[in-house]
Amino acid sequence: MRGPELGPETSMEGDVLDTLEALGYKGPLLEEQALSKAAEGGLSSPEFSELCIWLGSQIKSLCNLEESITSAGRDDLESFQLEISGFLKEMACPYSVLVSGDIKERLTKKDDCLKLLLFLSTELQALQILQKKKHKNSQLDKNSEICQEVQAVCDALGVPKSDTSDIPLLLSQVESKVKDILSRVQKNHVGKPLLKVDLSSEQAEKLERINDALSCEYECRRRMLMKRLDVTVQSFGWSDRAKVRLLSHWCPVGGICCDAAPIISVGKGLPILLSFKPSSLVNLMCCSFISFMNSLLTFIILCCLQGSDWLIVASQEP
Template structure:
């Protein structure tokens, strides 16, 4: 059995003091009284907890007096893992690890559980990791930015990589409740999205959001290109050539801040209130209460008529002129010339 234990812990990446068979057998013979044995058990339990939703843990002992506490912790751990070995789950708690065979069986059981947990974790990283996402990819970066903005708005520290997601959301919920308690009733307003969506509906909503982002990114890129062409035309004049460096220095910071990619995310939909769906005209009474000013009361006087009405224009009439040059030609030496709409026919 000790050979299987050595192969297992080496494959799992263990680099402690029990990589030799003799050292392993000696530590297993001492059992909970051996700090090396308890350290290996603690390492396996900590690695197992990192890739699963394990609650129990094992603490490394520093002296033989801590052996009883260690065995109590082992009992809770194997019970949570639903260990199938009766020698590790039945009988007196402080006497289950009194022989080397039981200790080796415990190491082999924890090692096999860790191997299985790592395989499941690799197959389902989004469900097994339970940690704040890294800023990699569109979805992960978007989630991380939204969490950072939320923590900043609530006056909390930015989330780090080692913070479990359930703990982070519990802290956020507590802080939001504290902040909301100081607001007036219905001060925030009712949400625009008033119903819950199932996973399939969320996927359809994401597809709609992606399509709209592509559409608006194209439009924003077109507007930015028009702006670049317009600003470039300003440099053509002789007076602008003398101040080209100043113009570029003033324009470049503003241009770099313009981004074609849309910053609207699904989080904006969740935070939208009902009043966002109410569209009012700028000339309505409620809007004019805040936008009215004395300039609006100034009346323009009579202005000259500049014309430009196609319905009142007359069609141009053709004109006939004598031929000024000589030369033979039919028609009694005369040439007809019609002028109309800028075209000449001879």
């Protein structure tokens, strides 16, 4: 690792001040005279020690380090020097005067103290830049995923393909297409939603967490029941025509697992239990009933979180 290039003493102090200001440091050492005095005092200066502790804690929060610089060893200068030395060695500090030689002789000179501050501050600045780039890339990936989902909706609705990645524009096209389709169907063709309120961002996050928790909780049980159902279905004496029909529906079932999106868009017909004939048994078994119950339970918990009085009424319809 290459350390920052050092010029004259005044230039080093100026570099430290510029870097500290860029890092958002609000302590007492933002004045050149105060910084120079603290560097002369070294570890015996409370302001210098506090700045080292602050820089160390900021660095440790951004990378996985075993060593740390804490205030516990500040009263014992030798222990404090050992903490700083271990921290610098783990960070591969390029300044030999800070990591080698008699530990009691380190950080006794003003230049060495300024080198320590310059190294810690520039390392922290580099870590912050990398962190921002990582966050920016993750946001781009997330936006790309959202764009793909919106494009899939456009394809399903027959919206003309567009090269734009402007999500609000695509959503406005989807809205216009949906309104156009609804204007050409019967009034009661689309049922009313079971959930009539708009979810806030906080409620949506709660729903995601609940759904994830339930998915983990019931994953083993879901696999077991699906395996038992699979064995049961295979043991039946199906006719050749029924086998073809069964396989066309049965294969995708194992991978079905509802996420939170279908839960908030279900209609009022979801809690109604319909009667069925033996001839429709194949289609019934081909439904992912485990995912259905999991998602339904999530929806009930969501309603409880909102304080809603909600009751499932089971009825039979022809």
